[in-house]
Amino acid sequence: MRTKMLILLLALVLLHVIVIFAGFIAPYDPGVQNRELPYAPPTRLHFVDASGFHLRPFVYASMLVVDSYQEDRTHEYPVHLFVRGDDYQILGMFRSNAHLFRVDEPAHIFLFGADGFGRDEFSRLLYGGQISLAAGVLATLLSLTTGTIIGTISGYYGKWFDESLMGSAELFLSLPWLYFLIAVRAFLPLHVSPAGTFLLLICVIGLIGWARPARLVRGVVLSARARNYVSAARGFGASDFYLLHRHVFPETFGVLLTQAALLVPQYVAAEATLSFFGLGVSEPVPSWGNMLSTLQQYNVLVSYGWLLAPAGALVVTSVIYWWLADALHSRLKSHSI
């Protein structure tokens, strides 16, 4: 039980570290177009050539022959580790140009192939993860905060507070969100910068999602409020703030944590859905959703399978989070008993 949770937490941390250090791990800038290499397939790593086995893998340069790519076998390009390349920033603070791996020009190392503009899919996947995961985590924070506040007020004070707040929660749960968002986008100014769109996206996803956590928190608060020790504390003249802070909130932590683990993957997917419909961050900034949107074209879907990589990343992320939520949930249960 404990080890499972530890492994999951480790996997989660690893996932986020990889994405945060995208600049270092990704060999290329996500926006750089290699216009001679549209839809280049994943670069093959070679270990064996005419002179035998090499411990250091190497690649060949790709070239377009009529309609398909071939390897130019005249020259080998070994994969270098820890080399200088394009400039990047980590967390918007540290500037660097060191990269984990790269090959010399004119060859390219496209681990997951290239998109229609010859941009490295692997680098875009990592940078896109920054947008998608950050959107997921921040939106979760936002929606849990809103949900907790509303849920607490509703559960603790009850009466008409409860009725009106929970009524609007039900309304929120029943709105057709996608259409609503498409309508909202139409009213926004024409060009919102990618950063602006990103913030907007977080706000929209986060604020829409408050209803479910609010209802859960309300339930917990409702039962906590009625506990004997709470009544006793109230009898001793404890203020509302003290009661909430000391006795009621701690009861909600477990629920909130499990909710968070459930909401993050859901919001990552929501970002992907919105970007898929062109409502998310715009080109050339990558996100998993806008990367997947090229697959709306039938010919891309059937011809360039490697462009499905972001879908794989989405699945992995969601599974880790859900397993974690599951583990948290059972742990919580065993504790309460």
Next chain:
Amino acid sequence: MKLVARLALYVCLLAAPCVVAAPNPAALNPAEELQCVEGEVGRYGGHLVIGQRSEPKTLNPVTATDAVSREVIGRLMADLITINRASQQSEPGLAKSWTTSADGRTFTLKLRKGIRFSDGHPFDADDVIFSFTVYLDEAVNSPQHDLLIIDGKPLTVTKVDQYTVLFTLSRPYAAAERIFDGLAMLPKHILEKPYREGRFVQSWSLNTPPAEVVGLGPFRVKEYLAGQRIVLERNPYYWKADHDNHRLPYLDELVFLFVGSEDAQVMRFEAGETDMVSRLSSENFALLTKERTRTGSQLVDLGPSLEYNFLVFNLNDLATKKLNIISGKQTWFRDLKFRQAVSAAIDRDSIVRLVYGARGTALWGNVGPGNKLWVNQAIPHPQRSLDASRQLLKSAGFSWNNASQLLDPSGKAVEFSIITSSSNTQRMKMATLVQDDLAHLGMQVHVVPLDFRAMLDRVFQSFDYEAAIMGLGGGDPDPNPEMNVWLSSGSTHLWHLGETQPASDWEREIDQLMQQQMITLNYEKRKRLYNRVQQLIAENLPFVFLATPNVLAGAKAQVGNFHPAVLDHYTLWNADQLYLRTETRGMERAGIR
């Protein structure tokens, strides 16, 4: 062997009762003045299945505006003089010959004698007079109405005798016979009553009983199933025949399936459910080419189309609109050097390769190499040069800051957005490439994909946009249909709509040249005038031209006389001559039989 024979018998028995026979072609009558057409002699029979992106909206040839409706209507109707899609020249249609008076103002058309509508009713001059009365009636509001108004006056139509009609124009009009192309001749005996009663616009909807939709085209309506298909059957009285005196068309039926999108059209074709596809994107064309042998199809790349895609800056007069940010940016857009710098920075070869998979051509003017009669070969094709762009910007007072951002003479960073239709993946890709090209100049460009209608609304109505990537052209190669784009008062004068008088000297000169070419009858002289127009456009860049796609089409290998053209309708223009060497299985695969 026995088993095979028995199976074959079963198949025949099963198939036989389901087939509803198409009408046989009527026997030839010596009194009919049929048109004998060139081309391979085909065999009778068969169904040709075609996937359409959406449902037609009407069957009324006078009021139809959308391409899908016109695709169907074009097979039901015929015109007096037609533009041969292969040669791009005009040739006789329902009029077997015509003469032009010396002053170029009167046209005498001799109609074919003895020919009949698809219900067997004879056709004569009264039908022609009636048709033009309808087209010229402002209450009907036909999209072709404006074509028939020359110099503010409608052309007049007079009946000379039962088979002769006289057209008079208010002034000489170049290539006037081309305006007859696409003007369907209507059956007076059917439509006069609704027209007199003011119900013309509502007549011939999709729910009209098929027997009432009567035309002179190779096919007539057999059935319409909402949301599924419209089936056309042979018009037994069609007025064309092949060398061997077989009355056309060869096909029994033409079936249009409503499939929904370009991708769906391609998938249906791949699956063998449809027999023909046109307006293919290069990616889908490449996909189908790979599977050509498996699917048994013929795919044709016809070379550059007449469409031109371009980047246009908003140069509209915004004084009355509250769009201060945009009008501030218009100082850049109005600067010719700025537009030239943008044009020089765009990597058109990459657009052709990445957007059209090399099945396209870079453009530097409004007339592309696909329009052989009218292209001005002297228009320069400068290589992409960022240095030249920077020089131009520098000489216009622009500069760069330390972060290599481009600053305008007043020190403001150059930043603008390009809107484009989100449903057009090719123009979206162009926008992303242009964005990257201009980033090299330090311009910050945002690509804003919009719903097609929302985009048109911004471009034509609200003027709330900074730049747009759009496409025009594709109809007739003649310069006349381009009048509404290049005349300063034109309704498609996109960059600056609603000019009461030309906003610049070059626009004034284009106005004069376009007006003049319209009344010049000699081709060489017209060509010289239009060459100058193209030169002025290329020099002043109201549009920054990008590229044109090739016309790509495909059909089953069994389809005979498949000769797609670069003009609309690309594949069905000779539907009367199409035939099936052997029956295709489209109908069964699509589950119709």
